[in-house]
Amino acid sequence: MRIGLFVPCYVDAFEPEVGIATLELLERFGLDVEYPFDQTCCGQPMTNTGCHAEAAATEALFVRNFTGFDYVVTPSGSCAHQVREHLTAIPQTEEVKAVRERTFELVEFLHDILKVEAFPWAKFPHKVAYHSNCNALRGIHHAKPSELNKPAYSKPLDLLAKVPGVEVVKLARPDECCGFGGTFSVFEPAVSAKMGYDKVADQAQAGADYVVSADSSCLMHQKGCADRVGVPLKFIHIARILNGAAA
Structure with missing residues (x-):
């Protein structure tokens, strides 16, 4: 292939x-x-x-x-x-x-x-909050959005479940936008920042050590928000965990 x-x-x-x-x-x-x-x-x-x-x-x-x-x-x-x-x-x-x-x-x-069943080289013994990028969630259907009355599923969480040590914490508003939104964060910076602050507060309150996502842009935005308000979260792309990244 x-x-x-x-x-x-x-x-x-x-x-x-x-x-x-x-x-x-x-x-x-x-x-x-x-x-x-x-x-x-x-x-x-x-x-x-x-x-x-x-x-x-x-x-x-x-x-x-x-x-x-x-x-x-x-x-x-x-x-x-x-x-x-x-x-x-x-x-x-x-x-x-x-x-x-x-x-x-x-x-x-x-x-x-590929229908991958295991990542034998990977382990990640940490509590993680998963962030669903809006386009990934609703555009290419990574998972079930909360507004739809359909059976629950999540492709990224299915993959993370195959990595020993990963504990996914439960967020109060798991599929809410973080405020990045591409150029939205440039033209509406105050609204974007407030949405980011709310997001990282939810993640921290849930007890996460790391925030994981399939989109670096959302992670960068949330990291900036966490740093500004003093929330001690770490951020990592799911590709790195699945590839065996150490903490």
Whole structure:
């Protein structure tokens, strides 16, 4: 199976260790992983701000970089959602459609495609609060949102349950937005910050040592909020735990 690794802008700039963990994790399962060096952004920031037409060149480059792979895998639910649902500023050729259909976020790829049953190299003996990124939760269906009357499920928690030592704490408002929201945090900073403060307070009150998420952007926002209000939480991307990161 030939995999194209897409590393999002936030990961590349602020958490390159998440990209490395994703690569190593995929290779542990015997996959042939390639990183196209010409890759850039998926176009999500432009789409989020209503400038979708301006993302056309970025989208076309994404397709050129990732055409021909069996799957495109990225450690970001929001980027996977952008590609699958909003990569429409360019003509929808068969090539474009194929890339969109084959793009998966890391958690759903491990859970739905590889159907991983164990991570024998990993252990993480800590209490963790899991943060569901909004696009991952409602866009690519990582888990059941609380507003839907459906049977409960959670793909990231299913994977974390396979790592010895992980104890997931229960949050009062588990799928509430943390306030990052892409460019929302830039244009509505006060509202964004208050939402982040509420989020980290909930996590700390639940007794978490670590906050885990499948999106580095949300983790960065929450870490900034926790630091500003003095909440002693640590933050880590789920890729690093599944790849065997030590505390």
